[in-house]
Amino acid sequence: MTTTPRPPASLSPSRASDFMQCPLLYRFRVIDKLPEKPSEAATRGTLVHAVLERLFDDPATERTAPRARAMVPGQWNRLLESRPELAELFEEDSEGERLTRWLGEAERLVERWFTLEDPTRLEPAERELFVETELPSGLRLRGVIDRVDVAPTGEVRIVDYKTGKAPRPEYGEGALFQMKFYALVVWRLKGVVPRRLQLVYLGSGDVLTYDPVEADLLRVERKLHALWEAIEQATATGDWRPRPTKLCGWCDHQAFCPEFGGTPPVYPLTVRPADPGEEAQGRMDMVS
Structure with a gap:
């Protein structure tokens, strides 16, 4: 099921960071809504967050490191139920070795938290x-x-x-x-x-x-207002320029990026000519 593309209506920390990192990346995620492959690192972060959230459902005396570590496999199963596409992370892991290692890394991160804060x-x-x-x-x-x-x-x-x-x-x-x-x-x-x-x-x-x-x-607040003005200008003109950095190597959208010889999808919103001196790239100086 496809959704009708709409202009951005709100700003979150992650999307604000996307625009500051690369306006074209922001467009791909917010307006074009291009799919992205799940990553082991991001999914591990989601899993660890779930464990640390659920741990507080238990009485204070039961919030122990062994208890939290034991929650990791169950929370991974819950995550798979809600997001079946995550299974593709380990599709080629027929022996289960990568999954076991990955879950072990999540368990160690959870255990380390107990050296930094006392949940009891x-x-x-x-x-x-x-x-x-x-x-x-x-x-x-x-x-x-x-x-x-x-x-x-x-x-x-x-x-x-x-x-x-x-x-x-x-x-x-x-x-x-x-x-x-x-x-x-x-x-x-x-x-x-x-x-x-x-x-x-x-x-x-x-x-x-x-x-x-x-x-x-x-x-x-002032920075966010300047950032939003730049986003609105880019939305209106369709002028979403890539900003090459070392992070480009991790981007899922290289096939659509001019920096890698790609062509972005046809812009799905109505555009108007940019006013002189008000291009989004110029406004980026205000929020960088």
């Missing part, structure tokens, strides 16, 4: 929380927060699990963009600036924290 002392207010708000400008922001902790004093902590390694210090601001995005949404929804943003990197065993203030969130 946590009672999250929310898990996998969908948040959405509309700014006064009309820009709609949305996303899913891994975990929200609320202290007895009312202070809010936003927590996100990452199954990769912590970035080098020079890339730390990029890693915090997603968290500041969530903090902005919570602030606009609840009128409360989160006390702490916490990134838990299970791949390297690091925990990065940041305590935002209103000025931080106002800067993020």
Whole structure:
């Protein structure tokens, strides 16, 4: 079943990052909705997130590392039931060796979490929380927060699990963009600036924290408005330019990308000529 292509209507952290990385990638995912093959790394991340979410269904005393590790195979089966296409990841693994190794890696990531946080002392207010708000400008922001902790004093902590390694210090601001995005949404929804943003990197065993203030969130809000203007301009003109980086080697859409000799699908939306000086690529300087 196909859906009628529509202009973008909201912005999430992942789609905002897509556009900043490569406007054409954003188009392929949001407007053309080109299919992408599941990856072992991304699927492992989904699996680990599911285990850490479900673990809090148990009483505090039962939230142990062995218990969490034992949950991995069952959560993998649940994931397969909801997304049968994931089975293709291990289609050629007739002996099951790759799957066993892959599940073992997920188990080790789950176990490492217990060296970074103590779930017996946590009672999250929310898990996998969908948040959405509309700014006064009309820009709609949305996303899913891994975990929200609320202290007895009312202070809010936003927590996100990452199954990769912590970035080098020079890339730390990029890693915090997603968290500041969530903090902005919570602030606009609840009128409360989160006390702490916490990134838990299970791949390297690091925990990065940041305590935002209103000025931080106002800067993020301005950046998102500039980003949305660039997206609207590209949507109206059909001018989605590729931005080659080292990440291109991981892209599923090379066959459609001019940088690799491909041709994008016919643009499915109505376009108008770009106004002089207002091309989307020029606006990208505002949000890079």
